[in-house]
Amino acid sequence: MPYTNLLIDGQDGILIVTLNRPKALNALNSKTMAELRHFFAEDAPKREGLKGVILTGAGEKAFVAGADIKEFLALDAQKGQDMARQGQDIFFLIERFPKPVIALVNGFALGGGCELAMACHLRIATPEARFGQPEVNLGLIPGYGGTQRLIQYLGKTKATELLLTADMLSAEDALRHGLLNAVLPAGEAMELAKKMVAKIAAKGPVAIAKTIEAINAYFQYDVDGFEKEVAAFGETTGTADFREGAAAFIEKRKPDFKGQ
Ligand code: CAA
Numbered sequence: 001m002p003y004t005n006l007l008i009d010g011q012d013g014i015l016i017v018t019l020n021r022p023k024a025l026n027a028l029n030s031k032t033m034a035e036l037r038h039f040f041a042e043d044a045p046k047r048e049g050l051k052g053v054i055l056t057g058a059g060e061k062a063f064v065a066g067a068d069i070k071e072f073l074a075l076d077a078q079k080g081q082d083m084a085r086q087g088q089d090i091f092f093l094i095e096r097f098p099k100p101v102i103a104l105v106n107g108f109a110l111g112g113g114c115e116l117a118m119a120c121h122l123r124i125a126t127p128e129a130r131f132g133q134p135e136v137n138l139g140l141i142p143g144y145g146g147t148q149r150l151i152q153y154l155g156k157t158k159a160t161e162l163l164l165t166a167d168m169l170s171a172e173d174a175l176r177h178g179l180l181n182a183v184l185p186a187g188e189a190m191e192l193a194k195k196m197v198a199k200i201a202a203k204g205p206v207a208i209a210k211t212i213e214a215i216n217a218y219f220q221y222d223v224d225g226f227e228k229e230v231a232a233f234g235e236t237t238g239t240a241d242f243r244e245g246a247a248a249f250i251e252k253r254k255p256d257f258k259g260q
Contacts, residue, residue: 005032006039007058013051014197015044016190022059028112029068033090040093052100052197054190055120057107063129066111069138084143087112091119091145095216098209100200102193105129106186110168115144118153121212122196124182124189125171131179132168152219153179204241205259 007018017039019026028036044050057063067087075083094101094116103109103120109131117123117131133146141147142163150159154177162169171183182192200208210232217228236242241257248255 001035001038001043003035003039005029006035008039010054012198013049013201014054014194015047015050015052016054016056018056018058019064020058022057022062024068024070025062025065025108026057026059026113027065027068027070028087028116029071032068033087037090037093040090040097044097044099050099051201052102053097054102054104054193054197055116056104056190057113060107062107062113063103063105063109064113064116065108066113066134067144072138080143087115087144091115094119095121096212097121098212099205100197100208102196104189104193105131105171105180106189110134111142111146112144115142115146115149118149118179119145123180124184124193124196125174125180126186126189127171127183129171129174129183130168131171131174132166133163134166134168136164137166148219153177202257204236204239204245204255204257206239206241207236207245210236 005019005021007020008015009018010016019032021027021029021032044053100122101120102122102124103117105117105123105125107126107128107130109117109129111134114131114133133142133150135142135146147163150163154162158177161167169177169179171180174180175183182189184192214225214229214232217223217225240260244257245255
C-alpha cells in the first residue's frame with residue numbers, strides 16, 4: 001500500500017512513522033486510519049529486523065488533534081458505532097504489537113490523538129505537548145478507547161475530571177499523573193525514544209512479546225492476568241532464547257538472542 005498520510009522512515013530496524021497532515025494538525029481521517037491499520041497489521045510484521053516503532057506527528061504544533069471532525073457530519077448512530085469499533089480495533093493492533101511502539105508526542109494530543117498515544121506501549125513528550133479528551137465540547141464521547149485507557153493511566157479521579165471538563169493536561173502534569181515516561185526537548189526526545197527501542201531490542205524478542213501480552217491481560221476483563229502470566233512464562237522457558245540468556249548470564253557474556 002503506498003502511504004499518503006504516513007511518512008515511514010528510520011534506520012537500524014527502528015521505524016519512525018510520522019502522521020503527516022500538518023495543515024489539519026494530523027487529524028485522523030479515515031484514510032489515515034486505514035493506513036495505520038495496514039501498517040500495523042500487514043506491513044510492519046513482515047519487516048525483517050524490525051526492532052520497534054516510533055510514532056510522531058508532522059509540523060510544529062500537533063501530534064494528532066483527534067479524529068477528523070470534518071468527516072463527522074456524515075455520521076449517524078450506526079456509522080458512529082462502526083467508526084468507534086474500527087478505531088478501537090486499530091488501536092488494539094498497536095497495543096498488542098509484539099515489538100515496542102513509542103509515541104513521541106510533539107504537540108497537541110487531543111481526542112483520538114490522546115487515544116493513539118495511550119495505545120502505544122511508552123510515551124515521550126516534548127514540553128509543548130498537551131493532552132486531553134475534548135469530545136464533550138462537540139457533544140460526543142471518546143470512541144477510540146479514551147474513556148477506558150485514560151482511567152488506566154491517570155486513575156478515576158483525574159480521568160473523570162478531564163473527560164467531563166475537556167480540560168487539557170500540560171506535558172509536565174501528564175508526566176506527574178503517570179501518562180508519560182519522559183518529557184524532553186524535541187531532539188533529545190527522539191534520541192531517548194530510539195535508545196529505548198534499541199535497549200528493548202537487545203532483550204529476548206519472545207520474552208518482550210510475551211511481556212506485552214501479559215501486561216495487556218491486566219486490562220482485559222475476560223482474561224485472568226495471572227493465568228496469562230503463567231502460560232506466557234511457560235512459553236518463554238521453552239525457548240532457545242531463554243536457554244541462551246541463562247547460559248550467557250552464567251558464562252558472564254552478552255546473550256545472542258535469535259527470537260526463537
Ligand atoms: N479534525 C479536523 N480538522 C482539525 C482538527 C480535527 N480534529 N483539529 C484541527 N483541525 C484543523 C482546523 O480545522 C484548522 O483547519 P483550517 O485551517 O482548514 O481551518 C487547522 O487544523 C488548524 O487548527 P486551528 O486553526 O483550530 O488551530 P489552533 O491552534 O487555533 O487550535 C486546537 C488548535 C486547540 C488543537 C484546535 O484545532 C482544536 O480544538 N481542534 C479539535 C480538537 C478536538 O476536538 N479533538 C477531538 C476530535 S473528536 C475525536 O477524536 C473522537 C474520538 O475519540 C474518535
